Structures are given as structure tokens and as C-alpha cells.
């Protein structure tokens with residue numbers, strides 16, 4: 001969708017269909033008499049990142065992050081969503097295997113929550129683990145829409161039996177505010193393992209030479225950063241005691257950015273990625289999270305002091321990306337110590353003798369960037385095709401029960417957080433290494449690199465695949481899967 005006006009017309013046409021009189025959308029699988037378990041209200045509100053920085057944006061229930069929703073695996077929930085804004089909205093239940101009409105993507109056929117209307121949503125949450133919810137509308141060139149706003153909140157789906165050996169759980173949501181467009185600015189490239197591939201670099205070079213525009217496309221930058229809606233030093237610190245084992249659930253709710261985190265003198269034992277327990281929990285000193293990725297990591301509090309749990313990027317940390325961790329009885333200025341360079345390797349958390357199950361079919365997808373091709377915005381194509389929001393044509397047909405391997409080839413220098421809706425996938429090859437057992441719903445594809453993941457077609461219905469970088473998904477980087 002490149003022309004905002006056209007999509008507005010489309011929304012306008014949808015509204016009468018969604019129930020005229022009090023503009024109540026049809027309840028999806030929920031009886032109208034039933035009491036809702038949760039209510040989400042979408043509306044404009046203020047976030048006090050610090051006393052000097054108060055931002056106006058769209059929020060859930062007037063807060064950032066949106067309320068933590070605790071579900072029980074397999075136990076049906078009813079959520080009423082009220083939209084107090086002037087534009088239709090969508091709430092996407094990221095990382096859950098639920099039907100297309102409640103998943104929260106227009107491309108899959110989920111109805112919009114009408115402007116100044118409501119929609120009742122009911123589904124049975126699964127799988128257990130750390131998930132989240134966020135808006136799924138197109139932002140395009142409007143930085144007041146989509147994931148540029150504060151519409152994101154954590155979900156925790158409790159497993160039927162909880163094996164946790166920790167003293168406390170802390171949810172931290174990482175997010176930037178006050179976005180603005182700028183030209184150029186390449187991403188930090190050296191944080192993922194694996195080397196760029198020559199053939200993909202050449203393909204990227206050819207696309208650059210073909211481009212009509214010789215300038216680089218727009219990127220989004222931010223002025224303000226925060227964890228749980230507070231700039232570093234302005235929220236309540238995480239208060240800990242020596243000897244405690246704290247389980248951090250971290251969510252990168254950015255629209256476009258990759259985030260890093262370190263806590264001086266401490267080690268993160270990564271136990272789950274995107275809410276799914278990993279086969280091999282491993283210790284790391286730095287966490288890297290692509291847009292929409294989650295990490296659950298245990299930290300043993302054995303280094304008393306007052307510390308900054310913060311982003312490695314000095315500028316982002318100085319503008320708020322961090323939170324203070326304070327031991328009981330300790331005083332003083334929070335300390336930051338830059339960690340030694342660390343590259344993120346998903347295979348560390350995989351099965352050691354990695355032999356992935358062979359797929360029934362392999363689908364190859366090559367990603368190409370067309371510099372500034374759309375009035376200054378980069379256009380993205382998958383196998384030569386940019387997704388059209390107006391046509392919404394499925395690109396691939398899958399058969400229930402079959403195992404598919406998606407092989408991605410990135411002919412661009414950008415890192416892409418690839419996201420598949422309504423299914424988990426298993427990493428089978430990344431950074432040049434085979435692996436197995438790591439189940440995710442978002443994975444970072446390195447610049448000029450390849451990766452492979454497998455998924456089993458086990459949740460019939462239209463299924464969206466896209467890059468979770470809002471600027472990329474809005475400008476072509478999407479594909480729809482259809483069940484035969």
C-alpha cells in the first residue's frame with residue numbers, strides 16, 4: 001500500500017459491513033452475553049519518559065507498555081477491543097497459533113476494529129510462553145501510525161505445568177519514541193555471526209546500478225528511548241538482592257531497530273527465545289534482539305552494586321535506552337561498563353548434534369532492495385515481486401501436515417527480522433551453520449547472508465509472512481501463504 005488515500009477509501013467501504021448502528025463489529029467466536037476477560041482501549045495518551053520528555057502517541061489503556069495480559073494455555077479468552085481513534089485499527093497476537101480472523105492482520109482477513117467502534121475477539125491461547133500484542137496497520141509515510149506508536153504490550157501464556165527455578169520474573173519492553181525520517185544510515189552490520197556471500201553482494205550491486213535514484217532511501221531515527229516507557233534513570237530501578245535468580249523477559253517493541261543489552265559484571269543465561277524454551281540454555285554477556293524478538297534470560301545476582309542494564313550504543317543509552325539495577329543496601333551513581341565485542345549466534349542455543357528433519361518441500365526467497373524507488377522510500381521485492389496491499393494475492397500454497405523449508409537469500413546490506421504469523425518455525429541453517437531445535441517466530445537475516453527455517457503447515461488459514469521492520473513491510477516485504 002503506497003497511496004494512503006486509497007486504503008482510506010477501502011477502510012471507509014469496510015465500516016458499514018462491520019455492523020452499522022452502534023458501529024459494533026461482529027464478535028469473532030464470542031457470545032455477546034459473555035463477560036470479557038480483558039478490555040483494551042486504543043486511544044491517544046501521554047507517556048512521561050522523563051519529567052522533561054512527555055510524548056503524545058497512541059496507546060493501549062493509556063499506558064506504555066500496554067497491560068501485561070496473563071493467559072492460560074488452552075483456556076479460551078475473550079478480549080474486547082475499543083478503538084477511540086479516528087482510524088481503523090488491528091490488534092495482532094504475535095507468536096500465537098490462532099485462527100486468521102482473530103490473528104490481527106488485514107492481509108489474512110482479520111476485520112478491522114472500526115474507528116470509534118469496538119470488536120470482541122475470542123481465541124484459545126497457545127503455545128505457552130512470552131508473547132506480545134501490537135498494532136498491525138500500515139504506517140507507510142505516517143510516523144503516527146503502526147508500530148511507531150506506543151501500541152504494544154506483553155502477553156504471558158502460562159504453561160499447564162510451570163518448571164521455573166527462579167525467584168522473580170521481570171518484564172522489560174524496549175521502545176523508541178519521537179521518530180523522524182532521515183536519509184541513508186546503514187545498520188550496524190557486525191553483530192551477527194556469518195560472513196556476507198559474494199553472489200548476494202553482486203546481486204545487491206546490480207540492483208543499485210539499475211536503480212533510477214542514486215540516493216539512499218529514507219530511514220527512521222528516534223530522539224527518545226526507554227524501557228517500560230521510562231528513560232534510563234527516570235523509572236523505578238530493578239531492585240534485587242544478592243544471590244537472587246531473576247528471570248528477565250525482554251521484548252524489543254521497536255518499529256525498526258535492532259537492540260542490544262548488557263548488565264556489567266553479570267551473565268545472561270538464555271533459556272527461551274521468542275517465548276519458546278531453547279534446547280541448549282547458554283550463557284552470554286550481550287543480548288541482541290531484532291525488532292519483535294523476545295529473549296527470556298536468567299541472571300544470577302552475584303555482583304553487588306548499582307548498574308546500568310543498557311544498550312551498547314552509547315548514543316541510544318544516553319537518550320534513555322536502559323534501566324538501573326540496584327542491589328539492596330547499595331548506593332551511588334549507576335555504573336556502565338562497555339562489554340567486549342560479542343556476536344550473536346542463534347546456533348549456540350540449538351541441539352549440539354544438529355540434524356534437522358528433512359522438509360517435504362523447499363521454497364527459495366530472494367530479497368532485493370530497490371533504492372529510493374518509491375518517492376524516496378526503498379522498495380523491497382521477494383523473488384522480484386513487491387507485495388501489493390490492494391491485491392493481497394497469496395504467493396504460496398501449502399498443504400496441511402507438510403513440512404516446508406524457507407530458504408532466504410538477502411541481496412541487501414540490511415538486517416531483516418523475518419516474521420511468520422500463526423506458526424512457529426525451526427531454524428535449520430543460519431550464518432553458514434546447520435542447527436535444529438530452536439523454535440522462533442522472528443529471526444534476523446544478516447546483510448548479504450542466507451538462512452533457512454522450517455515450518456509445518458499445521459494451522460489452516462491465510463498466513464502472513466513479512467519483515468518486521470515497519471519501513472520494509474510497508475514497502476513490499478510481505479508474502480501471503482494460502483492452505484490448499
Ligand SMILES: [Cu+2]
Pocket residue numbers: 414415416417467468469472473477
Ligand atoms: Cu526488513
